[in-house]
Amino acid sequence: MSAPTLTTERLTLRGHHPDDLDALAAMWADPAVYGMIGGKPRPREEVWIRLLRSVGQWSVFGYGAWVVCDRASGQVMGDIGLLESRRAILPELTVPEVGWTLVPAAQGKGYAGEAMRAVLGWAEAQGIARTCCIIDPGNGASIRLAEKLGYGAPVEGVYHDRRILIFHRG
DSSP, rough: OOOOOOEOOOOOOOOGGGGGGGHHHHHHHHHHHHHTTSSOOHHHHHHHHHHHHHHHHHHHHHEEEEEEEEEOOOOOOEEEEEEOOOOOOSOOSOEEEEEEEGGGGTTTTTTHHHHHHHHHHHHHHHOOOOOEEETTTTOOOHHHHHHHHEEEEEEEEETTTTEEEEEEOO
């Protein structure tokens, strides 16, 4: 299975392609992106492996992540979707994880919420009602979005020796 294309009023969510590497590597090298997601830039090699993981997850699990593009221009704006990362998080994640990452120019404009509503609608139609997300405690914008999307009851966790919040939905 490959990622289905989802569309919203302003966005197209499509499967990852090798041609997305440059745009995604630039996104993950920007401090405004990685500052609240791991705290350090992701090397191009790691972004490539992440891109391939996104493609492969669809084959193995029947769900995964999408590349978020501006519907009018086709410009890559981010990476969003369901993850089966098998992270070494305490406490352990027992349901699929969702995540959203947008380039700085797309942040604060409602794109993440618009895209996540499409992703969650698709997931629920597939019978995936329970999901979680992990958020840095200092990332107020993502915490507010998670709450708007119905995520609640945060639990403190630890990932790579950093404190995180784990939110659940469904």
